[in-house]
Amino acid sequence: MPDTIRPAAVNDNAEVVLSRRYYRKDAEGNPTENATQMFWRVAAGIAAEEAKYTESPYTPDQLAQEFYDLMTSFKFLPNSPTLMNAGTSLGQLAACFVLPVGDSMEEIFDAVKHAALIHKSGGGTGFSFSRLRQKDAVVGSTGGVASGPLSFLRIFNTATEQVKQGGTRRGANMGILRVDHPDILEFISAKERDGELNNFNLSVALTERFMQAVEKDEDYDLVTPHTHEVVAQLKARDVFNRLVCKAWESGDPGIIFLDRINRDNPTPAQGEMESTNPCGEQPLLPYEACNLGSVNLALMVRGEGDGTEVDWDELRRVVHMSVRFLDNVIDASKYPLDRITETVRKNRKIGLGVMGFADLLFQLRIPYCSQEGLQLGEQVMKFIREQARAASKKLAKERGPFPAYDESIFAEQDLGPYRNATTTTIAPTGTLSIIAGCSSGVEPLFALSFARHVMDGDKLVEVNPYFEDALKQAGAWSSSLMEEVAKKGTIRDMDYLPEDLRGVFVTAMDFAAEWHLRMQASFQKYTDNAVSKTVNLAHSATKDDIRAIYWMAYEMGCKGVTVYRDGCKAVQVLYTGDSAPGEVQEEEIVRERPDVVYGFTQKIETGLGAMYLTINEVDHKPFEVFATIGKSGRSITAKAEAIGRLVSLALRSGISVRAVVQQLKGIGGEHPVFRKKGMIMSIPDAIAWVLEQRYITQDESPVTGGDDLLAPSCPECGAELHFQEGCFLCGACGYTKCG
Known part of the structure; x- marks a missing residue:
């Protein structure tokens, strides 16, 4: 150098x-x-x-x-x-690869091996499972029956779990299945349970024939891949509605428009594109990077x-x-x-x-959600x-x-x-x-200002520099305003600020979802490959809203679309085997208790006496909690037991320790007691204290009480995660599940 x-x-x-x-x-x-x-x-x-x-x-x-x-x-x-x-x-040096998955055991496990090598080197992989024969189809070489794409997809997911991408990036995959594959309904429901196929993004490859059948309310054919025979038919609108419903529930699976992608294939003589990279913006031929x-x-x-x-x-x-x-x-x-x-x-x-791009719009004083912004x-x-x-x-x-x-x-x-x-x-x-200090991709900002926790519990308020400059030029800047913006992230409802500022400095949830899609289409028009963009919707968005977005994406020439309804992963609504497409039924999601679990018991003084808190673990994570307070009377004992049961239910349902601590920490009681490391205010506060001391490291940002359970937190630093560009991202430390 x-x-x-x-x-x-x-x-x-x-x-x-x-x-x-x-x-x-x-x-x-x-x-x-x-x-x-x-x-x-x-x-x-x-x-x-x-x-x-x-x-x-x-x-x-x-x-x-x-x-x-x-x-x-x-x-x-x-x-x-x-x-x-x-x-x-x-x-x-490449970020994304697509590997073929052929319809034989040798080809399938070659793909598993090749994916492991790619993950080890720092890349992400995309696969189409559309060549695999459907579940229960006859396998001619053995006389047995096939287990279907989903069974092998789970093998790919497990293999990814064991491979660390060069020690720096997490395994990331895209799994795609054509909408005319006989196992398509099982695929659509594959990620109903939170944590299933956790190393995969899933997308359904929609054909124009299918979309035309949706428009005309017709049936369409399901075709077995290995013989190309029509084996069944489904009502296109029912399948489309099921896709919409799953997207409303959890954001998975996404959709890609396969014929639109292949119309832009620059080398059609080499074959058709059948898959994309993990975030969907890069359609590739098999073995391309x-x-x-x-x-x-x-x-x-x-x-x-x-x-x-x-x-x-x-x-x-x-x-x-x-x-x-x-x-x-x-x-x-x-x-x-x-x-x-x-x-x-x-x-x-x-x-x-x-x-x-959002920063460019700020400097030019152009609203994201405007015709001028699209142009x-x-x-x-x-x-x-x-x-x-x-x-x-x-x-x-x-x-x-x-x-x-x-x-x-x-x-x-x-x-x-x-x-x-x-x-x-x-x-x-x-x-x-984050490295460049600018807004992400073609996304709007998630927040104009936010508070970042630093050493010793201090709080540093970070503000978008273009927003801060605009406030100062308008004579509207103040430290108290910055604190208020940091709490809300947006100025949409701050009527005391100039209207032109509120129109320009918008965030992702400040405007209708269709503007997200229109912006994606504006960039797609002159993009050879595709556009990574999330259509963000409010938690109150309906299935009709998502249905409209999907249809708009098809009509406006997008190559795919990812929607995310704010907080949707906090509640899982599942299909049952008896449900018709489009009908849903609620079901509990609680992990079963193993026959043997191990844990520890910690004594902690509360204002109501000594509490003995037993925490049992599974895979080194808290699984259940038992709180006992002796000689405190039946009422107090019952309350401690009830809190322990509810915390156990939350942990066994997949809610993070941090989220539990956020809800319990700081709850006041009649008899607080002082400790060297702070005050214990109540039984729930004591449980939160033990969980925080044991499971939330000192390197993470401190937990504050009462935060929204719908906001997922970063597993590495504890900051709030945002869903954008097809993946959860931590703005504080750069963690992303998609690599």
């Missing part, structure tokens, strides 16, 4: 994310590099590929400096595996005040440099399978997307795709087109030659946007 290199400046939150997930570490897990060293490692490793191309206008050293400046200015960042692994011996990156639109502006505008010249420069970067990544990456290396380098797909999204993405394709053409002159160009749609339409079969994707940017 040159001595003259400008040090990388990252904010405190970015430093936490980088040190936890991106820096190289020693055998004890301690970081061995800082932000400057990490970005230079990546820049130099990717720029070194330039030496292969004699027609390049750059030397590797010159390009390394360009790439370093590009990333440390946070105008562009590549996907996480590139930041983690570029310039290392592992060298696997794609490396992704994002331009920070928050920094693509010039001028001040009313003269603020998009800096199209700078956006053009950044897009061209980013395309060169991503094309080099393909050469630098060490893929886990030779078949993947061959397919990736045959098509050389890249996916350049964006982050910071800007479409205009920006059209410009990015035009420039990305222009950059790809330039690289084709220097380096040659992608090897499969002659059999691509570009050759047929005389549009090329291009270096890359695709150039644009709107990918999730959860952790990348």
